[in-house]
Amino acid sequence: MQPANKMAVLKSFIDAKGLKSTSQRDFIAETFFKTNTHISLDELLSKVRKKTPNIGYATVYRTMKLLSECGLAIARQFGDGQTRYENLPEDGHHDHIICIKCAKIAEFQNPKIEQLQIEAAKKLGFTVVNHKLELYGYCPDCA
Amino acid sequence: MQPANKMAVLKSFIDAKGLKSTSQRDFIAETFFKTNTHISLDELLSKVRKKTPNIGYATVYRTMKLLSECGLAIARQFGDGQTRYENLPEDGHHDHIICIKCAKIAEFQNPKIEQLQIEAAKKLGFTVVNHKLELYGYCPDCA
DNA sequence: ATGAAAATGAAAGTTAATATCATTTAAGGA
């Protein structure tokens, strides 16, 4: 999904819930929608403060909570003690492979794996609505 | 792997590192090796304290850190703010499927998925040494 | 314009993880 469309989705969500629009929140969301990394609150805060130095941590926190609630961000824990927020990719779902030496994160897509997941779940009587797949290993530089 | 074998692995690891054996650590490890849930430090502490009331949180913490280091425990974050430790199953690796309504966790194994993971990583130049796969959906009771 | 409700930013509170430190204990060597 394009950043502009995400803003539209956010707007509808805000309207539907009877919330109010603010310039701070809009700017935080816009900034987040432009990232393609797994960003932490602190990182997003400093990005945002480059243009708007007086924005508070709590506002970024609350904005990301809101984006998570309406599905525009995904909160993830990769194992360091921080929550990182993933921006929905423009081209659909992807999984992660994380270097256990340098912490580099690469992404990949594999429809066949997803198909097998659905089948494995079906055998247990489950219906899959979402998943997380993380591979841990060595990147080309650290191998 | 059987609990007894795990104790043996731990013993060798301790010897190899020049550490010392203690009754507290042994008892914590034994207790952990008997669980088949994803246990938090607090939960493990209270289990341990039923028989040995004067064991400290820090000792449980340090023991689980040690077990994680030597591969006998796997630290996981399912999204609540707590680290949970997974005991290696006796019959090899498994993945999880979690009900998003009742939080029930089922486990499954699928070698084909694992094979595809290795191939996907290879394409990016990565070597896989471990992975986490979690499916989220509805269990038979909640569907 | 006005007033109710929501948002903001600063600061305080919470929670889980980690480090510190005085004391105890394990284990190899005299």
Add this chain to the structure above:
DNA sequence: TCCTTAAATGATATTAACTTTCATTTTCAT
């Protein structure tokens, strides 16, 4: 067996990230 020394323990303090509170400001429907 008795030292010696290094590691382990348990209590406590510290840290780091997250979450809440509260006084003030802003939005928006009327």
